[in-house]
Amino acid sequence: QQQVKQSPQSLIVQKGGISIINCAYENTAFDYFPWYQQFPGKGPALLIAIRPDVSEKKEGRFTISFNKSAKQFSLHIMDSQPGDSATYFCAASRGFGNEKLTFGTGTRLTIIP
Amino acid sequence: EAQVTQNPRYLITVTGKKLTVTCSQNMNHEYMSWYRQDPGLGLRQIYYSMNVEVTDKGDVPEGYKVSRKEKRNFPLILESPSPNQTSLYFCASRGHATDTQYFGPGTRLTVL
Numbered sequence: 760q761q762q763v764k765q766s767p768q769s770l771i772v773q774k775g776g777i778s779i780i781n782c783a784y785e786n787t788a789f790d791y792f793p794w795y796q797q798f799p800g801k802g803p804a805l806l807i808a809i810r811p812d813v814s815e816k817k818e819g820r821f822t823i824s825f826n827k828s829a830k831q832f833s834l835h836i837m838d839s840q841p842g843d844s845a846t847y848f849c850a851a852s853r854g855f856g857n858e859k860l861t862f863g864t865g866t867r868l869t870i871i872p
Numbered sequence: 873e874a875q876v877t878q879n880p881r882y883l884i885t886v887t888g889k890k891l892t893v894t895c896s897q898n899m900n901h902e903y904m905s906w907y908r909q910d911p912g913l914g915l916r917q918i919y920y921s922m923n924v925e926v927t928d929k930g931d932v933p934e935g936y937k938v939s940r941k942e943k944r945n946f947p948l949i950l951e952s953p954s955p956n957q958t959s960l961y962f963c964a965s966r967g968h969a970t971d972t973q974y975f976g977p978g979t980r981l982t983v984l
Contacts, residue, residue, distance in 0.1 A: 802962050802975030865916040
């Protein structure tokens with residue numbers, strides 16, 4: 760049973776465009792939603808995270824939009840650059856300090872010139 | 873440099889031959905986890921540890937063991953590896969005051 764569904768599986772965006780990756784969750788007890796970025800041959804690294812008390816969080820070109828009623832959250836990458844080409848994972852967990860982190864299946868993003 | 877290290881980085885073994893993948897962190901983190909990454913399945917948590925001598929199962933613990941005898945180390949043990957455990961394994965750690973998990977570089981395991 761997949762508790763966090765991520766789409767699309769792969770995404771190609773032109774340089775300067777907006778990349779959008781979506782995730783949906785089932786467990787209403789989830790209250791921490793991070794996004795991880797993974798480059799080939801490397802471990803995932805935290806990119807940005809949100810808690811459900813806000814609907815949006817922005818850090819530089821990266822924005823998380825969160826819709827609690829729809830149980831969905833998304834990552835927007837503005838002005839996408841070739842250096843953003845990587846695999847992105849959404850995740851969710853329940854409660855601060857809860858180590859059970861459930862990941863989505865990942866999105867391979869390619870930014871073309 | 874603050875980091876999570878894993879050894880070995882690559883391992884090819886045969887079915888049934890016990891192996892251990894080591895994980896060490898130098899950030900004095902309380903929390904540590906093991907994940908496996910498979911194409912189309914993302915990362916799935918195997919085991920996690922809240923502190924020394926405190927461990928619990930993640931989503932896919934079958935066929936794996938862990939121990940946490942020291943705060944900095946969290947080895948993953950496969951007592952009788954099988955081909956379905958061929959995967960990319962990541963160790964991660966987190967301090968108690970932050971949500972951020974720091975991942976190691978990964979161990980690619982092939983079980984023939």
